[in-house]
Amino acid sequence: MSIDPIAAVQVCEDLHAWEAGGAQSADALAAWVSARLAAHEAALAAMLAVNVPRTPENTLRFYDAAIEQLSLAGSQAGVLNSVAADKAVRDQAQLEAQRVSVAGAALSLNRGVYEALAAMRIEGCSPATTHYVERTLLSYRLAGADKDNATRAHLQELHEKATRLSLEFSRNIQEGAKTIVATEAELAGLPADYLSRHPVVKATPNAEGHVILSTDQPDMQPVMTFASSAALRERMFLAYHTRAYPANKEVLEQLLATRQEIATVLGFRSWADLATADQMMGSAANARTFLAKLDEASRDGALREYELILDFARRRQPGLADIDITSRGYWYEQFRRSAFDFDSQSVRPYFPYAKVEAGVLETAARLFKVEFRASTAPAWDPAVSVFEVHEGGKLVGRFYLDMHPREGKDKWFSAAPVVTGVRGRYLPEAALICNFPGGDEGDPGLMQYNDVITYFHEFGHLMHAILGGHTEWAGLSGFATEGDFVEVPSQMLEEFFRDEKLLQSFARHYQTGEPLSSELIRKMKLAGAFGRADGMRAQLYYTTLSLDLHDQDPAAIDLDRMTKRLHQGLQPWTWLEGNRMYASFGHLTGYSSNYYTYAFDKVIALDFFAQFDPNDLLGCDAGSRYRKTVLEQGGSKPGREMVRDFLGRDEEFAAFSKWLNEEFEGELVAAGS
Ligand SMILES: [Zn+2]
CATH class of the missing domain: 1.20.1050.40 (Endopeptidase. Chain P; domain 1)
Structure with missing residues (x-):
């Protein structure tokens, strides 16, 4: 040619x-x-x-x-x-x-x-x-x-096989939604708007009514949090955690074997050693050291949280020996309502989707000193809104918000690059693909506390793609940092949600327009802080599983046994037989052994956030410094250097440990009554 x-x-x-x-x-x-x-x-x-x-x-x-x-x-x-x-x-x-x-x-x-x-x-x-x-x-x-030709050909085959298996694993999860049937009585405890979205069907006027619920996030999450029926929660939990089972058990076993073979051919002891070699972490041994620190930082707090909840639950349900994993979310909610005089439903009317969107955009615009303008550029679906990012009168990027569930759309929350930005060649473009409430005519899309945090999180990724999308080379643009640095900008932006002034600037009642009160914010923050150590233990469980699956001979791994053993070793909540969570642990395809990324980056993100002036979060100079030394760099330098450039030192655990135990800083009301 x-x-x-x-x-x-x-x-x-x-x-x-x-x-x-x-x-x-x-x-x-x-x-x-x-x-x-x-x-x-x-x-x-x-x-x-x-x-x-x-x-x-x-x-x-x-x-x-x-x-x-x-x-x-x-x-x-x-x-x-x-x-x-x-x-x-x-x-x-x-x-x-x-x-x-x-x-x-x-x-x-x-x-x-x-x-x-x-x-x-x-x-x-x-x-x-x-x-x-x-x-x-x-x-x-x-x-x-x-390596020589034959070895390279063999490696190529193995990589292709691993890619095929990864896609199959994800696809089985994406298309594996299940449904369960709930009786009318079992819906007790669920919020009114949930009930109105799920009308009860009766075979005859006097028959007992029932509803069909899917394992999709907007159906599943409220059941696990609010349904007072333990039987319903258990059915939902099992349906959710088996939605890709049994198909994905074999797919995962083959994937692990293929990855190990790649590592062996390349002279590495395990896939985890290979997969960390070009990361900030550097080796599986360093990842274990980090996990040991995480274990230590979260152990006491998590145990304290579990004991408070168990004690509370026992007083309401005498004879309760322990709490199983399907009841974790439910008892948390009950405990929070009682101990903090806080009902997470009570803030939802202040978080209608449109107001939250405006609030997230406003926060990011002020923090990063950019301007967002609605655009009429075409997208893949009429439901998508498109925005332009302007700075100093110049167009510097574009983004797409595809924020509500749709038939056939995947069920996750993610930020994805659309056009990789390169200085002088392409403006960066990125998309958020989410499944938040709302989107239907007349539905205000009342969001939960965690939904709003997720929005901030994903928007942090989006800004990384846009502001980091002006590098000289495509290969250094936006997300092109080490993979284990990529969750820093997202988790950093989450923290801004906890600021009262900032929250009050957008959280307004969808009917009355009244702002969220300081008192409600205080309670919400306290309730939100409760359970952090335990939540970090859950991360530690997923993280250890991700590392263990990739750091030993896959032929010797019994998925069911390993999952259960780690759960029992790291979680206070009782294991439920029949739980096949590994079959729908979607992060195993992308992160493989490196799921530690979330926790590792949380430590860095909290240290970063601690550099901002709490009295002037959006105006202090840390924002510009952070943008310049971190976001704008994209992948132009190693994450280790960016950390040192912004902090003036390596990251430390202090801000993280303080955050983990914030709920015990004097304000925690004596557990329930
Ligand atoms: Zn993320």
Whole structure:
């Protein structure tokens, strides 16, 4: 083929799959992805054809253009796989995502590309370019690009197999929604708007009524929190935690075996050692050290919380020996109402979806000194709202909010890149794909406390993609930090929700317009703080499971036994037989052994937040400093350096431990009465 090096780095005109019809037609989507993959191949060919001494300008430039096309195709196939209305399009999007992964895996093993990058002279380059090159060469070595042909071919097969299994695992969860039947009596305790969304069906006027409930988040969560029927909670829990069982048991076993084989071929003891080698964490041993600190920081607080709740529950239900995992959320809620004189339902009228959205946007706009304007740009579905991000009169990014459940849409809450931003080439674009209440005509979408925190969290990711989307290279843009740094910006933004002044600026009653009172905020914060140590124990359980599954011989793993043993070792709540949570632990595909990321980044995020002036959160200079030293860097430097640049030192546990035990700072009312 003849190579036109200019064409190979040209800016792509066809930026959105849906503008090419890809949200409505499987064929159009396939054609759009094919065009991206062809441009990807052309850029690589141009890179390999260079026959003069290699420099970033004549080599990395092409490599980065190839990365750019791949991430464009992968991001949008991923988005459409989650949100497309038509099942045929979702199926196609899954195939396309797989095609992109296969191309990515092939690139990561491409010896010619590796040798070309390794041959570049990088003396005198910017620190970002040097970091990009060093990091890329490391990832090549971790992929085995320096191995012989036969080994590389074998590795490629294994990576393709792992990708296929991961997609199958996720898909089984996404499409595995179950339903359960509840009697009218079992709905006692559930809020009125939940009941009105689930009208009771009666076979005959005098028959006992029943309702059908799904395992989707908006149906499941209120049952686990409010339903006073233990039998209903148990049925919901089991349906929810078996929605991808038994199919995913075998898929997971094969996935673990495949990952271990990859690690072995590359000379690593375990997948966990391989998967942490290019992360901030560095090794499985360091991850264990971190987990031991987490264990120590959370142990006493969690036990104290459990004992308070158990004592409270026993006084209401004499003879209760212990509390099982299906009753955790329910007793928490009852305890909170009693001990804090706080009913989490009482704040929901102050969190109608539209007000929360306006509040999150306003907070981010002031904190990061940008402006958001509604846009009429097209998206994949009429339900999506599009916003432009402006700064100093200049357009600096665009984002998409797809915030409510829809038939066929996935059930998660996530932030996803849409267009990877590159300075002078592409404006960054990102999307939030969520399942918050609301979206239907006449439904105000009253949100729970945790929903609002989730909104702040996901918006933190979104701002990272946008503000970090102006780097010189696509490969350093936005989320391109080490994977175990990526939850810092999201968890940082969560903390702003706890500020009273800020909350009162947007939390208003959906009928009366009255602001959330200081008294209610105080109670809500206290109630919200209660259970943090226990919540961190739950994270520790998931985290240890994620590490243990990937840090030993998979042939010797009994999934049911391991899950139960870890639960019993790390959780005070009684295990329930029949719980197959591993089969729907969706994070195992993306995070594999590295689910510690959430807790690790929480420690960093809280240390970061402690640098802000509590009396002037949005106005103090920490906001600009944080934006500059962290968000704007994207992946231009190692996370370790960003932490030191912003803090002036490494992260410490002090702010985290204080946060974990905040509820015991004198205010906790003597448990119930
Ligand atoms: Zn996140």
